[in-house]
Amino acid sequence: MMTAQRYLERFPNKRVLLVEKEYLGAGATVKSGVLASDLVETPELRTWSDESQAYYELIQFTTIRDIYQPLSAYYLYESADRVPNGHTGDQMAGGQFIHKLPSWLARNTGMVAVTGKARYINPQDLITHFARCFARNKSIKVLEQTTVEHIEPFGNDLHLVKAGKELFYANAIAVCTGPWPFDSFGMKGLRNKRIVSFIIDEVPVSSDRVLYFPEEGAFLLPQEDKNQWLLSVTSTQWDVSADDVFDFRSDDWALAFRFANKYLSLEHGAIQPGNVFCDAYSPNKIPVIKHHPTMKRVVYAGGGSGRGVRLAPVIALEALKALDIEVEAPLNKYT
């Protein structure tokens, strides 16, 4: 969606076909929490993240209001000596902030909080925004419930795409199939990892902050509009098959309960299943843009590594560049 969007911003009159085997956003995207945080592991990821956030801020300003929300955050560490050197921000000892945490958070006064910012996008709102833009734009045709099965070269400049019962010709193709890449790209190093989130049945208030637990790879996001909190924990299950991402497993619950036993003080039944799916992870967590081994104007773009929506604006731009599409022009208001 983002690749089509960014292409149309640059070339509003060119024709785009978006083929989706289910419905727009049906894969990992609709399941995601979509948060940008102050903590980014490497300078390279920082660049991807900052440029993507700048794009989201711009479209927030020009078109989608209220989707991209700034939030305040506490980054919570077990003790002061666990705060990494690179993590700057105001540091507070337990006594200074514990009373500001939700009452169902276990009181550990040894804890240290580093204050910071986060930005949130509601994935459903983002998908709806794209769907509306595409519906208004005659240059793009969206084909849902249609699976791309085969792509082959056709003459010098074109490719033949077989999708369901239909055949299409395309000059350039971005394959954005999410966690399960096309085998034909000979992808090395990309692996699927499960991602799970849970719902905490507690009502947030407007002063609540996002609570990150960097040592645990977990966060708690207040969702005021839904009267609930979202708990995201890091799963360690790799190489997930497409059949195995629809139900919560005992391992998933074990992750939630381990976190809850350490940090939360909740009534029985307060933790409910949220979302389960998976994402393609690259070894350095940088998204992957890869040319097809024989078709130079066919690229795979993905490997979101748990950040694919947050980084989508730059993933899309890099995919277009790899297709030799000049995309440097400034962003136009979406047509």
Ligand SMILES: Cc1cc2nc3c(=O)[nH]c(=O)nc-3n(C[C@H](O)[C@H](O)[C@H](O)COP(=O)(O)OP(=O)(O)OC[C@H]3O[C@@H](n4cnc5c(N)ncnc54)[C@H](O)[C@@H]3O)c2cc1C
């Ligand atoms: C629970 C959870 C929480 C997450 N939280 C965050 C977060 O907070 N922030 C963040 O940035 N990221 C988060 N992520 C990761 C993020 O969702 C992914 O990185 C991102 O959505 C990947 O986008 P994508 O377009 O590559 O894949 P997808 O969203 O999976 O889209 C791929 C699409 O391709 C379609 N498709 C596949 N094969 C074919 C075919 N042959 N023909 C036609 N269509 C096909 C699929 O139906 C799907 O709709 C989270 C993921 C999960 C599961």
